[in-house]
Amino acid sequence: ILNVEQSPQSLHVQEGDSTNFTCSFPSSNFYALHWYRWETAKSPEALFVMTLNGDEKKKGRISATLNTKEGYSYLYIKGSQPEDSATYLCAHHNTNAGKSTFGDGTTLTVKP
Amino acid sequence: DSGVTQTPKHLITATGQRVTLRCSPRSGDLSVYWYQQSLDQGLQFLIHYYNGEERAKGNILERFSAQQFPDLHSELNLSSLELGDSALYFCASSANIGITEAFFGQGTRLTVV
DSSP states (O other): OOSOEEEOSEEEEETTOOEEEEEEOOSTTEEEEEEEEEOTTSOOEEEEEEOSTTOEEEETTEEEEEETTTTEEEEEESSOOGGGOEEEEEEEEETTOSOEEEOOOEEEEEEO | OOSOEEEOSEEEEOTTOOEEEEEEOOTTOOEEEEEEEOTTOOEEEEEEEETTEEEEEOSOOTTEEEEEOTTSOEEEEEOSOOGGGOEEEEEEEESSSSSSOEEEOOOEEEEEO
């Protein structure tokens, strides 16, 4: 993996469904991985900052895991609600640390 | 409110002109990142400053430059503007480099006509 890739590109689920998406990034020169939530007409909002292999972070119904050796992170949403509808972005920081590379995001739509 | 202030919110200018976008980071944050979001594209990293010094450059055009001042606010200067420079420009600030949350401003919408 040379770039930051997110999958799927979009996801439509029913209210109450649990869902997960993937962020793949270069495993070499890893420094940090950020997850953001981006609602339409707003600016990205930080969810998690993950730095250590095996990190697991949780905020309410949203959680994330990190595998730096294989270069991926999963974001999970348990019991999706319509207000979870947004684009979820991940951003990779390399050991230069100053440079951040964003994936194109996964757009989640939760239907009532 | 993230605490990051970007001005102006909207800017319309003609090709060939020069504009300056301003970013005031959250109080105490030393890092400022600039990003560009063009139509139908994701966030592209432009440049990062930490405590007044340039830390990293992304795909920033030579016509673009930035600086961070002693009071930690930052300015992004865009010159010889082209139609393709029309985009939403975000800045984000964080306390440190990479390992702390970054907070985004509301963005400056630049339209080049």
